[in-house]
Amino acid sequence: MRLGVMGGTFDPIHHGHLVAASEAQSLFGLDEVVFVPTGEPWQKQGRDVAPAEHRYLMTVVATASNPRFTVSRVDIDRDGPTYTIDTLRDLHAQRPDDELFFITGADALAQILSWKDSDELFDLARFIGVTRPGYELSESGLPADRVDLQEVPAMAISSTDCRERVARGEPVWYLVPDGVVQYISKHHLYSSPTATPSSAP
Ligand code: ATP
Numbered sequence: 001m002r003l004g005v006m007g008g009t010f011d012p013i014h015h016g017h018l019v020a021a022s023e024a025q026s027l028f029g030l031d032e033v034v035f036v037p038t039g040e041p042w043q044k045q046g047r048d049v050a051p052a053e054h055r056y057l058m059t060v061v062a063t064a065s066n067p068r069f070t071v072s073r074v075d076i077d078r079d080g081p082t083y084t085i086d087t088l089r090d091l092h093a094q095r096p097d098d099e100l101f102f103i104t105g106a107d108a109l110a111q112i113l114s115w116k117d118s119d120e121l122f123d124l125a126r127f128i129g130v131t132r133p134g135y136e137l138s139e140s141g142l143p144a145d146r147v148d149l150q151e152v153p154a155m156a157i158s159s160t161d162c163r164e165r166v167a168r169g170e171p172v173w174y175l176v177p178d179g180v181v182q183y184i185s186k187h188h189l190y191s192s193p194t195a196t197p198s199s200a201p
Protein backbone atom coordinates (compact mmCIF):
# COMPACT_ATOMS: atom_id res chain seq x y z
CA MET A 1 0.00 0.00 0.00
CA ARG A 2 0.99 3.58 -0.62
CA LEU A 3 0.42 5.28 2.71
CA GLY A 4 0.34 9.08 3.10
CA VAL A 5 1.31 10.41 6.52
CA MET A 6 0.01 13.84 7.55
CA GLY A 7 1.70 14.89 10.78
CA GLY A 8 0.69 17.99 12.67
CA THR A 9 -0.26 19.56 15.95
CA PHE A 10 -3.82 19.99 14.63
CA ASP A 11 -4.59 22.61 17.29
CA PRO A 12 -7.16 22.75 15.71
CA ILE A 13 -7.25 20.82 12.41
CA HIS A 14 -8.43 23.11 9.57
CA HIS A 15 -9.27 22.98 5.86
CA GLY A 16 -5.65 23.76 4.86
CA HIS A 17 -4.60 20.39 6.35
CA LEU A 18 -7.52 18.58 4.74
CA VAL A 19 -7.01 20.02 1.25
CA ALA A 20 -3.27 19.25 1.39
CA ALA A 21 -3.96 15.63 2.36
CA SER A 22 -6.73 15.20 -0.19
CA GLU A 23 -4.63 16.62 -3.05
CA ALA A 24 -1.64 14.45 -2.15
CA GLN A 25 -3.91 11.41 -1.92
CA SER A 26 -5.34 11.95 -5.36
CA LEU A 27 -2.21 13.16 -7.21
CA PHE A 28 0.15 10.50 -5.79
CA GLY A 29 -2.39 7.64 -5.88
CA LEU A 30 -2.22 7.06 -2.13
CA ASP A 31 -4.39 4.23 -0.82
CA GLU A 32 -4.78 5.88 2.57
CA VAL A 33 -3.68 9.03 4.39
CA VAL A 34 -3.12 8.63 8.11
CA PHE A 35 -3.29 11.83 10.18
CA VAL A 36 -0.92 11.73 13.14
CA PRO A 37 -1.54 14.35 15.85
CA THR A 38 1.67 15.10 17.75
CA GLY A 39 2.16 14.38 21.40
CA GLU A 40 4.22 17.24 22.82
CA PRO A 41 5.51 19.10 19.74
CA TRP A 42 9.21 19.92 20.38
CA GLN A 43 8.99 23.06 18.23
CA LYS A 44 6.09 24.41 20.26
CA GLN A 45 7.43 24.04 23.79
CA GLY A 46 6.80 27.32 25.54
CA ARG A 47 3.27 27.79 24.28
CA ASP A 48 0.18 26.11 25.62
CA VAL A 49 -0.98 23.39 23.27
CA ALA A 50 -4.48 21.94 23.77
CA PRO A 51 -4.54 18.50 25.43
CA ALA A 52 -3.64 15.71 22.99
CA GLU A 53 -6.95 13.94 23.49
CA HIS A 54 -8.88 17.01 22.27
CA ARG A 55 -6.60 17.43 19.25
CA TYR A 56 -6.94 13.73 18.47
CA LEU A 57 -10.74 13.79 18.68
CA MET A 58 -11.03 16.94 16.53
CA THR A 59 -8.88 15.14 13.92
CA VAL A 60 -11.19 12.11 14.08
CA VAL A 61 -14.27 14.33 13.67
CA ALA A 62 -12.71 16.21 10.72
CA THR A 63 -11.62 13.10 8.81
CA ALA A 64 -14.47 10.69 9.61
CA SER A 65 -16.39 11.18 6.37
CA ASN A 66 -13.44 10.42 4.04
CA PRO A 67 -13.02 6.66 3.47
CA ARG A 68 -9.29 7.12 2.68
CA PHE A 69 -8.50 9.16 5.81
CA THR A 70 -7.58 7.56 9.15
CA VAL A 71 -6.06 8.84 12.41
CA SER A 72 -3.22 7.27 14.39
CA ARG A 73 -2.44 7.57 18.09
CA VAL A 74 1.26 6.60 17.76
CA ASP A 75 2.54 10.06 18.69
CA ILE A 76 0.08 10.90 21.44
CA ASP A 77 0.56 7.51 23.09
CA ARG A 78 4.39 7.88 23.14
CA ASP A 79 5.84 9.74 26.13
CA GLY A 80 8.01 12.80 25.62
CA PRO A 81 8.35 15.24 22.75
CA THR A 82 7.30 14.13 19.26
CA TYR A 83 9.98 13.73 16.60
CA THR A 84 8.95 12.78 13.06
CA ILE A 85 11.68 10.11 12.94
CA ASP A 86 9.86 8.24 15.76
CA THR A 87 6.51 8.64 13.97
CA LEU A 88 7.93 7.10 10.80
CA ARG A 89 9.77 4.31 12.66
CA ASP A 90 6.58 3.34 14.52
CA LEU A 91 4.40 3.41 11.40
CA HIS A 92 7.01 1.39 9.50
CA ALA A 93 7.09 -1.19 12.31
CA GLN A 94 3.29 -1.43 12.27
CA ARG A 95 3.03 -1.67 8.48
CA PRO A 96 6.39 -2.91 7.15
CA ASP A 97 5.10 -3.53 3.62
CA ASP A 98 3.70 -0.04 3.08
CA GLU A 99 5.51 2.70 1.16
CA LEU A 100 5.37 5.88 3.28
CA PHE A 101 4.81 9.39 1.87
CA PHE A 102 5.16 12.13 4.47
CA ILE A 103 3.06 15.15 3.50
CA THR A 104 4.26 18.53 4.70
CA GLY A 105 3.59 22.19 4.03
CA ALA A 106 6.26 24.52 2.65
CA ASP A 107 7.03 25.99 6.08
CA ALA A 108 7.74 22.61 7.67
CA LEU A 109 9.60 21.30 4.60
CA ALA A 110 12.09 24.14 4.88
CA GLN A 111 12.98 22.98 8.41
CA ILE A 112 13.39 19.25 7.81
CA LEU A 113 17.19 19.35 7.86
CA SER A 114 16.97 20.66 11.45
CA TRP A 115 14.84 17.68 12.49
CA LYS A 116 16.27 14.81 14.54
CA ASP A 117 18.04 12.12 12.41
CA SER A 118 17.12 13.95 9.20
CA ASP A 119 19.16 11.64 6.95
CA GLU A 120 17.29 8.55 8.16
CA LEU A 121 13.96 10.33 7.53
CA PHE A 122 14.52 10.01 3.79
CA ASP A 123 15.22 6.28 4.06
CA LEU A 124 11.92 5.69 5.80
CA ALA A 125 9.67 7.88 3.66
CA ARG A 126 9.37 9.94 0.54
CA PHE A 127 8.33 13.54 1.22
CA ILE A 128 5.59 15.47 -0.55
CA GLY A 129 6.07 19.20 0.01
CA VAL A 130 2.89 21.17 -0.69
CA THR A 131 2.45 24.89 -1.29
CA ARG A 132 1.23 27.07 1.56
CA PRO A 133 0.38 30.76 1.19
CA GLY A 134 3.10 32.97 2.66
CA TYR A 135 5.93 30.42 2.36
CA GLU A 136 8.40 29.61 -0.40
CA LEU A 137 8.26 25.97 -1.55
CA SER A 138 11.81 24.77 -2.24
CA GLU A 139 13.67 21.47 -2.10
CA SER A 140 17.11 23.07 -1.83
CA GLY A 141 19.39 20.98 0.36
CA LEU A 142 16.98 18.04 0.36
CA PRO A 143 17.57 14.79 -1.59
CA ALA A 144 15.78 15.40 -4.90
CA ASP A 145 14.95 11.72 -5.46
CA ARG A 146 13.09 11.53 -2.11
CA VAL A 147 11.20 14.85 -2.22
CA ASP A 148 8.37 15.91 -4.54
CA LEU A 149 6.92 19.40 -4.66
CA GLN A 150 3.23 19.81 -5.32
CA GLU A 151 1.08 22.88 -5.80
CA VAL A 152 -2.27 22.61 -4.00
CA PRO A 153 -5.21 25.08 -3.86
CA ALA A 154 -4.15 28.00 -1.68
CA MET A 155 -5.77 27.99 1.73
CA ALA A 156 -4.53 30.93 3.78
CA ILE A 157 -5.53 29.29 7.05
CA SER A 158 -3.42 28.52 10.12
CA SER A 159 -4.28 26.96 13.46
CA THR A 160 -2.73 30.01 15.14
CA ASP A 161 -5.22 32.28 13.36
CA CYS A 162 -8.11 29.95 14.24
CA ARG A 163 -7.13 29.99 17.95
CA GLU A 164 -6.81 33.78 17.95
CA ARG A 165 -10.20 34.16 16.29
CA VAL A 166 -11.87 31.96 18.89
CA ALA A 167 -10.13 33.91 21.67
CA ARG A 168 -11.48 37.17 20.21
CA GLY A 169 -14.98 35.73 19.85
CA GLU A 170 -14.76 35.74 16.03
CA PRO A 171 -16.10 32.92 13.84
CA VAL A 172 -14.07 29.98 12.52
CA TRP A 173 -16.96 28.65 10.42
CA TYR A 174 -15.71 27.44 7.01
CA LEU A 175 -12.06 27.62 8.12
CA VAL A 176 -12.47 24.35 10.04
CA PRO A 177 -15.08 21.59 9.47
CA ASP A 178 -18.49 22.20 11.08
CA GLY A 179 -17.99 19.39 13.59
CA VAL A 180 -14.74 21.01 14.74
CA VAL A 181 -16.46 24.39 15.23
CA GLN A 182 -18.96 22.60 17.45
CA TYR A 183 -16.29 20.58 19.26
CA ILE A 184 -14.33 23.76 20.10
CA SER A 185 -17.44 25.44 21.43
CA LYS A 186 -18.63 22.39 23.40
CA HIS A 187 -15.27 22.04 25.18
CA HIS A 188 -14.55 25.77 25.51
CA LEU A 189 -11.20 25.44 23.76
CA TYR A 190 -9.03 28.50 22.99
CA SER A 191 -11.26 31.06 24.71
CA SER A 192 -10.34 32.73 27.95
CA PRO A 193 -13.41 33.70 30.04
CA THR A 194 -12.76 37.43 29.45
CA ALA A 195 -12.94 36.98 25.65
CA THR A 196 -16.40 35.38 25.71
CA PRO A 197 -18.84 37.61 23.82
CA SER A 198 -21.45 39.09 26.16
CA SER A 199 -24.25 37.47 24.15
CA ALA A 200 -22.96 33.97 24.96
CA PRO A 201 -24.99 32.00 27.51
P1 ATP B 1 0.17 26.51 13.92
O1 ATP B 1 -0.24 27.87 13.45
O2 ATP B 1 -0.29 26.18 15.31
O3 ATP B 1 1.63 26.20 13.68
P2 ATP B 1 -0.55 25.19 11.44
O4 ATP B 1 -1.73 25.79 10.78
O5 ATP B 1 0.81 25.56 10.94
O6 ATP B 1 -0.66 25.47 13.02
P3 ATP B 1 0.33 22.53 11.94
O7 ATP B 1 -0.42 21.53 12.74
O8 ATP B 1 1.51 23.22 12.55
O9 ATP B 1 -0.74 23.63 11.44
O10 ATP B 1 0.76 21.93 10.52
C1 ATP B 1 0.76 20.57 10.20
C2 ATP B 1 1.21 20.42 8.74
O11 ATP B 1 0.23 20.99 7.86
C3 ATP B 1 2.53 21.13 8.42
O12 ATP B 1 3.25 20.33 7.50
C4 ATP B 1 2.06 22.42 7.76
O13 ATP B 1 3.04 22.95 6.89
C5 ATP B 1 0.83 21.95 7.00
N1 ATP B 1 -0.14 23.02 6.79
C6 ATP B 1 -0.77 23.73 7.75
N2 ATP B 1 -1.60 24.64 7.22
C7 ATP B 1 -1.49 24.53 5.87
C8 ATP B 1 -2.09 25.23 4.76
N3 ATP B 1 -2.97 26.23 4.96
N4 ATP B 1 -1.75 24.84 3.50
C9 ATP B 1 -0.85 23.84 3.32
N5 ATP B 1 -0.24 23.14 4.32
C10 ATP B 1 -0.55 23.48 5.59
Ligand code: MG
Binding pocket: none
Ligand atom coordinates in the same frame (compact mmCIF):
# COMPACT_ATOMS: atom_id res chain seq x y z
MG1 MG C 1 2.54 25.15 12.02
